[in-house]
Amino acid sequence: MSAVMITRKVRKWEKLPGKNTFCCDGRVMMARQKGVFYLTLFLIVGTCALFFAFECPYLALHLSPAIPVFAALLFLFVMAMLLRTSFSDPGVLPRALPEEATFIEMEIEAANGNVPAGQRPPPRIRNVQINNQIVKLKYCYTCKIFRPPRASHCSICDNCVDRFDHHCPWVGNCVGKRNYRYFYLFTLSLSLLTIYIFTFDIVHVVMRSVDNGFLNTLKQTPGTVLEVLVCFFTLWSVVGLTGFHTYLISLNQTTNEDIKGSWSGKNRVQNPYSHKNIIKNCCEVLCGPTYPSVLDRRGLMQEDSAVSAAGAAPPSSSSSSSNPEPQTTKTTAPLIPNEHTPDEAKPGVPVPAEKSPSPKEEPHEKLPPLASPETDAEASIAKDKSH
Ligand SMILES: [Zn+2]
Numbered sequence: 509m510s511a512v513m514i515t516r517k518v519r520k521w522e523k524l525p526g527k528n529t530f531c532c533d534g535r536v537m538m539a540r541q542k543g544v545f546y547l548t549l550f551l552i553v554g555t556c557a558l559f560f561a562f563e564c565p566y567l568a569l570h571l572s573p574a575i576p577v578f579a580a581l582l583f584l585f586v587m588a589m590l591l592r593t594s595f596s597d598p599g600v601l602p603r604a605l606p607e608e609a610t611f612i613e614m615e616i617e618a619a620n621g622n623v624p625a626g627q628r629p630p631p632r633i634r635n636v637q638i639n640n641q642i643v644k645l646k647y648c649y650t651c652k653i654f655r656p657p658r659a660s661h662c663s664i665c666d667n668c669v670d671r672f673d674h675h676c677p678w679v680g681n682c683v684g685k686r687n688y689r690y691f692y693l694f695t696l697s698l699s700l701l702t703i704y705i706f707t708f709d710i711v712h713v714v715m716r717s718v719d720n721g722f723l724n725t726l727k728q729t730p731g732t733v734l735e736v737l738v739c740f741f742t743l744w745s746v747v748g749l750t751g752f753h754t755y756l757i758s759l760n761q762t763t764n765e766d767i768k769g770s771w772s773g774k775n776r777v778q779n780p781y782s783h784k785n786i787i788k789n790c791c792e793v794l795c796g797p798t799y800p801s802v803l804d805r806r807g808l809m810q811e812d813s814a815v816s817a818a819g820a821a822p823p824s825s826s827s828s829s830s831n832p833e834p835q836t837t838k839t840t841a842p843l844i845p846n847e848h849t850p851d852e853a854k855p856g857v858p859v860p861a862e863k864s865p866s867p868k869e870e871p872h873e874k875l876p877p878l879a880s881p882e883t884d885a886e887a888s889i890a891k892d893k894s895h
Pocket residue numbers: 648649650651652660661662666667668
């Protein structure tokens with residue numbers, strides 16, 4: 509039986525290996541688990557709808573028409589920041605192509621030499637020096653790359669994410685290099701909105717109670733009780749979270765680094781990213797350059813499928829002798845833009861190998877101070893091994 513190869517063009521997002529969902533032909537990218545994200549949407553939209561239905565008409569009439577206008581503007585800003593955080597690429601690093609992965613494995617084996625049977629091989633770490641700091645690039649066993657500094661592998665999305673902060677189920681996405689500032693603006697504006705609604709709920713109840721009595725007011729506007737409850741419980745968590753991220757931004761630190769204690773405790777390593785100036789740190793994190801996505805999700809690639817010529821079988825049900833896998837894909841343009849040295853390693857610093865196919869894009873190295881947390885190297889690798 510003979511077979512013919514059919515080549516068709518597909519978008520690259522269709523072949524990305526992480527645990528993401530895509531909408532609008534790859535324009536929208538999220539984590540697969542979205543239940544909590546829908547709850548976030550429901551709580552924000554629901555509470556605001558109740559506020560506009562029960563309080564705004566009374567407050568606009570008796571206090572100021574600016575109250576609902578400002579609430580509407582704030583609500584729109586919160587939603588824009590939420591959707592921008594949730595629907596964007598957080599800074600996912602592409603995995604190594606098979607031939608690149610083979611090359612890097614060969615390099616590691618050559619550098620490590622023969623490890624006697626029963627002995628644990630040395631951890632896969634590369635030391636580079638950037639801005640007078642020794643930086644450890646850790647190997648990701650899933651993505652087959654040496655991660656750029658500050659990157660980490662998200663086990664939920666199954667991707668390495670650049671400047672990984674944390675995975676946030678409330679926004680249904682990782683928070684990383686490309687969406688951190690929008691995440692922060694979301695928490696900040698949501699704090700303001702919650703305080704705003706909570707305050708005017710109280711004002712509304714007080715004003716009505718003067719005329720009608722407290723119990724009658726609650727009967728007339730049953731939504732108010734629900735709003736006050738939701739706002740009260742949201743207030744503590746969201747305002748607390750905003751305060752925590754304000755503190756992190758002022759130190760130019762990520763949640764991941766804070767949890768690991770990368771720049772404190774036993775390591776006694778100073779944060780090399782910090783400018784030692786709160787204003788400069790805030791400017792860099794919130795107003796620094798925006799980075800393009802390196803995934804090229806909407807780029808086209810060719811997919812070769814073997815189809816049996818005798819029967820009109822679907823591509824996945826047959827294969828040619830030269831192509832044992834039913835769905836073999838061949839990229840015409842690699843997913844990784846280019847490969848280059850991961851470091852501007854200075855002489856005298858031990859670097860096991862000279863070259864790495866780490867898909868690090870240029871902006872990493874332009875970031876002024878670069879270093880990697882020294883903690884958890886073993887733990888991280890052990891975790892990665894479990895993939
Ligand atoms: Zn990874």
